[in-house]
Amino acid sequence: MTRHRVSHYANGTSNGATSQTAKAPYAVVEKPLGSTKHVRIVGIGAGPSGLNLIRTLRKQLTNYELVIYDKNHDVGGTWFENRYPGCRCDVPSHNYQFSWRPNPEWSNFFAPAEEIRQYLCRICDEENMRDSIKTQHRVSGAWWDEARGMWDLTILNVVTGQEFRDEANFIIDGSGILEWPDIEGLQTFQGQLIHTASWPENFDHAGKTVAVIGNGSSGVQLVPAIQPDVKKLYHCVRTPTWIIPPRIMTMKVLGGPVMKSVLGEVEMDDKENFSQAQIEKFRSQPELYKRFVKAVEKDINGAFPIPNMTKLQVLNGGKMQAFSTEKVVQIVPEGIELNTGEVIKVDAIICATGFDNSFCPRFPVVGRAGNLQDRLRTETPKGYMSCALPGVPNYFTFLGPNGPIGHGSVFTLTEHIAKYITKVILKCQREGIKAIAPSDAAVDDYNQHIAAFMPRTAWQSSGRSWFKNGREDGPVTALHPGSRIHFFHMLGQVRGEDWDYVYDTPSQNRFAYLGNGFSTKELDPEFDSTWYLDEPDKL
Structure with missing residues (x-):
């Protein structure tokens, strides 16, 4: 297996400039225009991104093979791993679904985690996706081989502990990374140490003294859910959290699309549960259901310009005591030591600290400039x-640096990202491209725009933020510089000029894909080879 740093590549440079290296003699490729070469694709993660990827590739590509590796023993990704009390979607349920698989049976305006997990499992089974997925397998390393234009991978079978090799033309990474808090002595704690993104099924919090670290979306959901049953609860809060008004209240106050068109026709109780009669109505009246879904989607899309976000502390009350993590000195075997010298003894520490937005992969990814882990640990992503x-050819990510993770439903986002990635792969298949990566110049220009745009938003304001990877002041790396519709529009077309290419042919002639003078369109007996007469105005 090739495991070395590659600092250059054949007949090209890392900034997209043309090399002066002599090219091999040119020869016509004996294939018709439109031919697609065979490619092998490895996906990482069988959550919403991975499942949607399977479907998108099936619909759009031919002459390919796909395997998706997932470390868990079942599909679902985030919704398999996040099982903590109170866990639910923070986006309206009818917006938090695939557009190609509407679900009229959501029980609540904000669906609980288990319901979302079951939705994903049902899709996986009904769409016969499991034959493309290897669960309990973790990608442990990836090395780019420039000469072959292939990724060499090592895969760990987490059940047997055995490691084996695989290879791929393309890697599509849809994995997430949980983040343990950076507190001295955390691993010395002798009680139960838990992360919300890896909740143990047999953990019972009732009657225990518990400390929760973090007050982001996971902490805000967890604390009120366990507070009535614990003996005592300490909530460690580093900074105030961003909270917007309740969604339905906002819809009513602002008179948004849902309120104007359909909310008055929908039955919900005071806990925002849909009545069984309402669920039956959604099933039997597809026009009403679609109108409701589109109204919810339009309302979510319109949330981007709302300026009235308010900083609020998590409220204290009952048996809950709160203190700032600035006063936490370290974790000791018995619990939490404060800067006063007092040790707060607890039975369990629950880390509700979300995900790592350094975008550093959990395994070595060695591209043209070395290990991506080294770069992302020291540089702004x-x-x-x-x-x-x-510098990382044929490697794509779902919701990488400055993705629109805070802009609404991840499900819809994965659909657009998967289509975009598929367009790039199809271009490579049809045009004889062995390796493709965004040019340094394009990435620099794109990030210059981000740096200029973000100070116009509340996200750039002073204070520690998940969007800034926990930093007080610094660039916003976890949000897109625009609305959801802006993001979808941006991904509508592949800007070929933004990419560096290495071609399959020794001559490196970009037009070798023109082939033997014939087109697959005229050689396909089922294709209407005079289609242009029927669509004179189509661009």
């Missing part, structure tokens, strides 16, 4: 349209 990285 900079990507191209959130789904590609400079």
